[in-house]
Amino acid sequence: MTVLDVSGLSVSFDTDEGIVDVLDRVDFKIREGETHGIVGESGCGKSVTSLAIMGLLPKPSGRVTAGSIKFAGRDILKLSSTEMRSIRGDGISMIFQEPMAALNPVQRVGNQLLESLRTHRSDISTDKARAKCVEMLGHVGIPAPEQRLREYPHQLSGGMRQRVMIAMALVNVPDVLIADEPTTALDVTIQAQILELLKELQRDYGMAVIFITHDLAVIAEISDSVTVMYAGRVVERAPVLPLFDGPQHPYTKGLLGSIPSLAGEPKTDLTTIPGMVPTFFTMPSGCRFSNRCEHAQGRCSETVPSLETVQSSHGVACMRWRDLAKVAT
C-alpha cells in the first residue's frame, strides 16, 4: 500500500535575483514500511522536497507551483494550516540534519519531548506522558533517560542530541518518517550507530522512511529503493540492487564512481563528476546534466527527458540511455 505519493511536485522561490524554479515535477511513491532513499549532490532540492512534504516551506518566498502530495490518499497541499499541524509529528515527522537548529536551546529536553507528545495526545495524563518520554529516550539508546530529561540541548553531545531529535520525531509513532541527512553532522562512528538505530526503529515500528543523503554508500546500507535527484529533477529511480548493479543515468554512474571501494584504496583519488551543479539561473536547457555529461549530444540540450522504463520499477530520464546500455553489453 502506498502511504505517500508525491506527484509532479514543483517548487519556486522568490529571491533578490528573481524567481527560481527549484523543483521541477518531482515524483516518487513510498510504500508502507519501506525505506526509500533520496540521493543527490548538495543543492539538488532534497531538503526543499522534505520541507514541502512537511508543509514547512519558508513563507512567503517559497511555494508549491504544481503537483500533489497524497498522504493516506488525501492531497495534503490542500489542507488548512490547522489540519496540517495535526498531521505533522503524528502522520509524518522529520529528523533534521542539524539537531541544534531544530531544538529549542532554552527549554529542557524533557519539556520539548513532552510537548511533541502532548500536541497530539492531549488526553493522556502528565505522569503517563512523562513515562512515555523516558521510555522513548531509552529506546533511542540514551543512557540515564530520567536525568537527560532535565538537561538542556547544549549539555548533550552531538550524537545524543540527534537521538533526542529522533525520539521527538518518533514519540507519536508516525506513518512516515523523513530523515534529512540525519548523520551528516556527526562523526563516522556515531553515524554508524545512528544508522543502526534507525534501522532497528524502522523494524520495531514498521513506519515508512524517506532517507535523504548525498552519500550513495549510506543508501546501499539502509534503503529498499532509491530516487536519484539532479538539479531539482528526478533522473533515476530503482530498487536498491538494480540501481547499484545496473545504473543507467550518467549522473548515477558518476555518483557510484565516487564511492570509495571497500578494497581499502585510499580515499583521496575518487572518480568525481567534473564540474558543479549549475545555479538555477544558469541551468542548461533540455537535460540539466547535459553540460557535465560526457555522453551528451545536441538533442540532450533541446528536450527535457522524461522518465522511461528500463525494467519494472526502474526508470531513467536520459535521452541516451538505450544507446549507452547497448555499448555496455
Ligand SMILES: Nc1ncnc2c1ncn2[C@@H]1O[C@H](COP(=O)(O)OP(=O)(O)O)[C@@H](O)[C@H]1O
Ligand atoms: N529559502 C530559499 N530561498 C531561495 N532559494 C532556496 C531556499 N531554500 C533553498 N533554496 C535553493 O533551492 C535549491 C535546493 O536546496 P536544498 O533543497 O536545500 O538542497 P539539498 O538539500 O539537496 O542540498 C538550492 O539551490 C538552494 O539555494
Ligand SMILES: [Mg+2]
Ligand atoms: Mg539538504
